[in-house]
Amino acid sequence: MxxxxxxATTKPHKEVLQAFIQVNEQYFANPSSIHKAGVESNALLTKAREQLAQLLNTEEKNVLFTASGTESNNAALYGLAKSSDFRGKHIITTEIEHPSILEATKRLASEGYEIDYLKVDKQGVISLDELRAKLRKDTIIVSIMHVNNEMGAIQPIEQAAELIHETCQAMLHVDAIQSFGKLPIRFNGEKGPDLISISGHKIHALKGTGVLAFRKKPQVKPFIVGGGQEFGLRSGTVAVPQAVAMAKAARLAIEAxxxxxxxxxxxxxxxxxxxxxxxxxxxxxxxxxxxxxxxxxxxxxxxxxxxxxxxxxxxxxxxxxxxxxxxxxxxxxxxxxxxxxxxxxxxxxxxxxxxxxxxxxxxxxxxxxxxxxxxxxxxxxx
Ligand SMILES: Cc1ncc(COP(=O)(O)O)c(C=O)c1O
CATH class of the missing domain: 3.90.1150.10 (Aspartate Aminotransferase, domain 1)
Incomplete structure (x- = not known):
């Protein structure tokens, strides 16, 4: 064949599967437990987070593990929308985003947020002039995918970020699920995106793994509440083997x-x-x-x-x-x-x-x- x-999805790399199995066998303890085994699995989790932080040019405390690219995208939009609505309720995205963004914006619209959708040209690319015209003082989020999953259009993320940061206080979220490992995408000091979503199964890691990373300390309303894992932002016992596999696949993707x-x-x-x-x-x-x-x-x-x-x-x-x-x-x-x-x-x-x-x-x-x-x-x- x-x-x-x-x-759509990739076959997991052998090394990634081996890491996953090894961590499951040797470091299965709950990383929140205070006994030795828990401390050891937490150390592995921290290392995986550090590796991803380094690849994305941010700090370890700014990397959240999620269970999919869809969850990362949903958490970015809801998390930011609900934590920033005291400043405004205006959100900008594009009309060719993945459904994990478009359905989230539809739901936010039903909750009183105002959404503007940027058009694209025949090559699937947004217009920076249209973005400029749509940015407002009360814009809280701009969410733009880096690479379109259906036809591969690349959006001008760096220029969009510059424009947004010069004009207002909106955060730029980038769905980099189709671009990570294929095009450079990282945080860039004070410039560039503020949040980035990636998904494991698009980079030869496992299905059901994702990352939502932040340029600076995350200030989002938690999307999943409970035991307060992932810095209180995403509760649920952290899947250490999946996180280690994800970090390994990400490193391999960037190296190759x-x-x-x-x-x-x-x-x-x-x-x-x-x-x-x-x-x-x-x-x-x-x-x-x-x-x-x-x-x-x-x-x-x-x-x-x-x-x-x-x-x-x-x-x-x-x-x-x-x-x-x-x-x-x-x-x-x-x-x-x-x-x-x-x-x-x-x-x-x-x-x-x-x-x-x-x-x-x-x-x-x-x-x-x-x-x-x-x-x-x-x-x-x-
Ligand atoms: C651009 C884009 N965003 C989000 C997703 C959703 O990622 P996941 O399948 O990990 O939920 C996909 C998956 O196809 C995608 O291509």
């Missing part, structure tokens, strides 16, 4: 980033050239300036499921543009926001690369795609 759906990104760029360029050979039959949504690990495209008049099944029969695994929307029949909100030609809207597929892919996988994809096009559309001989 050639797995090209790494933006230059090599992986070089591969992803080469494959993305190759596929852009390849799809161009099909002329008007294939429309590529991803831009050459986008994140190199995500390539979205659509074949004129063909439904996504039909293409997925045809490729799957040939052992090639790709997905519709997002795993979350793949079981839904309606066109995704991202595809709608891009204002695409309607003949291409129903069939958007996403190829996404990960650490385990090779040149041979891309060659196999191309070969099988040609075969599928011949099978389904007949007229292709290229």
């Amino acid at each position: 050639i797995y090209l759906d790494n933006s 980033m230059p090599q992986h990104v070089e591969n992803y760029k080469r494959w993305a360029n190759d596929l852009h050239d390849f799809f161009a050979r099909f002329g008007e039959e294939v429309y590529v949504l991803s831009s050459r300036n986008g994140a190199p690990h995500i390539m979205s495209f659509s074949v004129r008049g063909l439904k996504g499921e039909v293409l997925i099944n045809a490729l799957q029969k040939r052992d090639i695994i790709v997905s519709t543009s997002s795993a979350c929307s793949s079981k839904q029949t309606k066109t995704s909100h991202v595809v709608e926001a891009l204002n695409m030609d309607s003949r291409f809207k129903n069939g958007v597929l996403r190829i996404s690369f990960g650490a385990n892919n090779t040149d041979a996988d891309i060659e196999a994809f191309k070969k099988q795609f040609i075969a599928v096009m011949k099978e389904l559309k007949g007229e292709f001989t290229s």
Whole structure:
């Protein structure tokens, strides 16, 4: 099987699984316990937190472990909204965020917050002028994803941060779930983002692991209350093995980033050239300036499921543009926001690369795609 759906999830690295098992076996004690075994597992937890803090350029006390990217995003929005509403209730985000942001903003809207959604251009990128125009004195949060999960658009995070911090006191939250390990994303002193979300299973760690990190001491209202773990901000016995696995995967992702990104760029360029050979039959949504690990495209008049099944029969695994929307029949909100030609809207597929892919996988994809096009559309001989 050639797995090209790494933006939906990745296979955990062997070293990461080994660390997870080892910690489960040797350091299973509750890190809040005061006995020796508890102190030892707490020491491991602190080390994992320190590693992540270092990778993100913040302090250990600013890193919270969560149980998913979704939780990190929800906690960022609710936590900030509920702790800052004395200053205002205005929130800005984009219309192409992941549902874990968009559904949270919808709920906040029902609780009296005012939400503005930034539009995107055909390449999926926001306009800084629109952001400037929408920022207000009572804006408390701006939440912008770094890399879009459906088509790989990269948002101008650094410039957005500069603009926000010059204009008002709003905090910039960045959903970096698709960018961590593929593009540089870190805190940057007084500039840059204020909060960053990452998710373990997108970086060859385990499902059900996430991080919400802060540039400075977190001042958010706790989202989950109870025993006061995670500096009182996220109660629940901390999953030390998951945290250690997450820190390990994050370190491996950052260390290997230059090599992986070089591969992803080469494959993305190759596929852009390849799809161009099909002329008007294939429309590529991803831009050459986008994140190199995500390539979205659509074949004129063909439904996504039909293409997925045809490729799957040939052992090639790709997905519709997002795993979350793949079981839904309606066109995704991202595809709608891009204002695409309607003949291409129903069939958007996403190829996404990960650490385990090779040149041979891309060659196999191309070969099988040609075969599928011949099978389904007949007229292709290229
Ligand atoms: C951009 C983005 N944000 C958030 C999430 C949610 O992360 P998780 O699956 O860890 O809940 C995803 C997952 O696909 C994503 O791609």
